[in-house]
Amino acid sequence: MDPLTAKVLKPELNPLFLTFETIYRIEFPLYIKEIKFDEEARKVDIFIEYHKKATFPCACGQTGQKIHSRVPRVWRGLDIANCQARLHLEVPRIKCANCGVKTYHAPWAREHSHFSRLFEERALFLAEYMPPSKVALFVGVNESQILRLLEQRGKTPKRLSPKSDEGA
Ligand SMILES: [Zn+2]
Numbered sequence: 001m002d003p004l005t006a007k008v009l010k011p012e013l014n015p016l017f018l019t020f021e022t023i024y025r026i027e028f029p030l031y032i033k034e035i036k037f038d039e040e041a042r043k044v045d046i047f048i049e050y051h052k053k054a055t056f057p058c059a060c061g062q063t064g065q066k067i068h069s070r071v072p073r074v075w076r077g078l079d080i081a082n083c084q085a086r087l088h089l090e091v092p093r094i095k096c097a098n099c100g101v102k103t104y105h106a107p108w109a110r111e112h113s114h115f116s117r118l119f120e121e122r123a124l125f126l127a128e129y130m131p132p133s134k135v136a137l138f139v140g141v142n143e144s145q146i147l148r149l150l151e152q153r154g155k156t157p158k159r160l161s162p163k164s165d166e167g168a
Pocket of ligand 1 (some may be wrong): 058062099100
């Protein structure tokens, strides 16, 4: 990212943080550390962080699990003012007394998805009205990613209507 064109927003300076935390259900101990706007590249990067000594619950119900390791991950979020948004987090892996090492499940995305839930909902909505190639173009991802999403959700891709020669 070009430091000359990128604007870095800090939490104490901008109410946008609260808005994004609400939209993406980012709750304690997670918080948005920084948002970077790159006007030229039309990208918004949202960096999510947690306190070093934070503990996390396990899916089995055990609470207060300590962090075992971290895995960097990026999710595509909903576009903001026509800029592609990405959520960044070093996902904590916890060591549960019952289940062993488990990866924390981020609330803004389905498990194993590279998209936020909001992004998926938008893409699925568009896919009801246009073929996957158009959806991909509209939201800025590959057609194969849209096809995979539709398949995961048990949806049938909409086909292009055959071109009519009438009136040509
Ligand atoms: Zn567990």
